Amino acid sequence: MFHQIVLKRGGKQEGESPFWISFSDLMSALTVLFLVVMVVTLVTVTKDVVPAEQAKNQRESDIKELMAQVRETSRLFPEVNVNESTYRIDLGKAVLFDSGRADIRRADATFLRRYVPVLLKAQSTDIGKKWIRRVVVEGFTDEDGSYLYNLGLSLNRSKSVVCVLFAQPTVGELPLDDVQKRQIRDLFLVGGYSFNSAKKDKEASRRVEFKIDFWALDEKGQAEQTSATTKEFGQC
Secondary structure: OOOOOOOOOOOOOHHHHHHHHHHHHHHHHHHHHHHHHHHHHHHHHHHHHHHHHHHHHHHHHHHHHHHHHHHHHHHHHOOOOOEEEEEEOHHHHHOOOOOOOOOOHHHHHHHHHHHHHHHHHHHHOHHHHHHHHEEEEOOOOOOOHHHHHHHHHHHHHHHHHHHHHHHOOOOOOOOHHHHHHHHHHEEEEEEOOOOOOOOHHHHHHEEEEEEEOOOOOOOOOOOOOOOOOOOOOOOO
């Protein structure tokens, strides 16, 4: 009456095991591949970053050394204040202008012809030739008068500084030679600040400063000589 029911236990699902094993191997392989790609990428990036960082550090070190040299040499001129972080050189009371005037006093002109060789000497060093792009002569005024009037006045004051460097020296004064004058011609630019950055003292505001401008890493280290070297310096 009763039929015996026999339940056969199925065998292990052998068909499933190869699938899961293959999937696990695939994931492991992908992980290894990802790690390999990351390592290769990091090595490539590091090769690019390290030289760039070294070049940046070298530039900063060179400029710091150069500015320290300028500051040390400028100790011979107590009026001069060298800011090594902003690359600015404040001539203090050594060169000041009368109100509304751009002409330079004789004593101030003599001072300029004595001091500027300090900058030219710095530019003549290996570091200077590599990094100094230009020297900007910046003129300033007090707050009397309009902005545009003072802008023109400050530019004229900067121009006057360059002019006296090419002018005939006084008796007993050591003149700048032609090599130094060519350096000035190729390096010096003039700029005007009007009454921006005026000081509390009006007399102290009527001044000039030098600003050393350096090449960036991605710029050419030395400027092309585009001007004719045989041209006369001329007169102001």
